[in-house]
Amino acid sequence: MPTSPLHLNSLPPASDSRIVSASSLRLSLPQPARRFFRHGWQSWSLAAWTDPIVLPVQRPKLLHPMQVDPVHADERSPHSSWVAAVELAETDILLLGALGLDAHIKLNGDQLQGQYDAGEGEWLLARGDETFVFARYTDELGRRFGKKPERPAPRVWCSWYSLYTAIDEATLHCAFDSLGDLPFDVLQVDDGWQISIGDWEANTKFPSGMRALAERIKATGRTAGLWLAPLIAAESSQLFREHRDWFLRDVKGKFVSAGFNWGERLFALDTTHPAGLEWLATLMKQVRLWGFDYLKLDFLYAGALPGKRRVDMPREAAYRQGLKVLREAMGLDAFFLTCGAPIIPSLGLCDALRVGPDVSGKWEDPRDAVMLYNFTTPGTRNAIRTTVNRLWLQPLVMTDPDVVYFVERENSLSSEQKQLLQDLAHVCRFKATSDLPQWMTPAQRESLRRFLDCTAKVQRLDRSRFQIDDHVVDFAPALSLPTPATGLARIQAALVSWLGNQLLAFKILKRIDDLALQRRKKGLRNEE
16 A cells, blocks of 8 residues: 655755655645756756746657656656755755655645655755755765766767768778877777677678777777667567567567667667576676777666566666676776666766767757757757756766767857867866867867866856866856747647657658768768
8 A cells, every 4th residue: 555645844954954764755845946956867868957847748759768767758747857956045955865766756836746666765855055955965875876986087089979870890990090199098989880789799891890899999009998788679680589578568568669769669678587687798798808898888778667577676676787787797897888877776886977968060959959849869958958967976977978079070069069068078077079080170189189188177166157277167058948839830849749759750860861871981981
């Protein structure tokens, strides 16, 4: 039988906190909230300070499993995963934060309402200025899940944002050679090397195999890095065809959707299935034997999707169990970056965590931002907004803000927008780029070198402003949300949303992207 909620009518005094235990609780506010901090479920999900209002449901719904927590996607109150805060006055913030894995919070009128999905758990109530309340929350999370290791974040070059899946052995060898003596610590091979999503062996574009590719990277004096997405599989993959019993199903016996990408439906691995866990461990050991010591594991949300598991356990606990298997198999000496990952259940098991959506060569896509009210899609404004609002995680994990740009090619960002990305990387102390040196002018190459070599002194001034060495950067231009579509634009938005739920539309877009990548690859070959 469900227990009655714990009602809390008295708040902690200023600059104080307390911990209570309850499966659900209701915290009465002394006055209406001026602002509400909502925290997204996984890396790409929106985190932001907003007005205390209901936001439109993010669209298209077809992508809910891979962008938001599908369990709460249609919630009609302002809501948040694990932690929420209300601004009662400028320096009077009230934070309610779960200290367990499976909690959600709503703002319902004059109450904050917290709920654990699976039994009783601990909650932190903290009141004071913003710095104090989030510091108290990270202190308590650190005690329970662990903190980041004492080692610097590596400086990373990755293949994705210049080459996407249009990579092959010769193209990467050329890229590695062109990097010369630029001070990168890691060269990371991204999506495009594998047979398919689920079949993690070198495809025909890499005839020498992955061990040879890792050795080529290490010959430059850098660590070899590799991208994988081990908790999902494409419908056409051999893994899914031969081991369907390893994948999540719903109560009706249908496979649980993990979204749609690469022109295919995706399905989620059951991280409680013994054979599936053994396969995960074997895969990680194989990748290390190839010689890759920096691992970026992506689309990890799949391990925590709702569904029927081989072992009946809460979904976030099942995800964390799978992450432990991955971490132990790859070894503690590997650098482990999680992406598309549920935030709190990842703490203590990874070195770094992507804390926002992917960047892109665009500042913002009006279709996604206004028509679909979707802030998880690739875009520089989306990435900056959510990353800045996740910086409170820095005592617990290295915060990866994604890559920065220096070149003009293949992007439309202004110099000011590129500088915001570079400043955010300094704030996060995690630096990466995908820029190809052969696309750079000598001045841009020297700017990249200075960026990589710089260890900036950073001080946070307020919610949006930071002192970085001798200048102040204000991220406010990226933090607000656009006004939802109204009138005729709302009708257009409904049409775009409908199209976004059609698999055929996604397949057409995939074909268009593939043609663009073919043109890009042809251009690269001509340059070589």
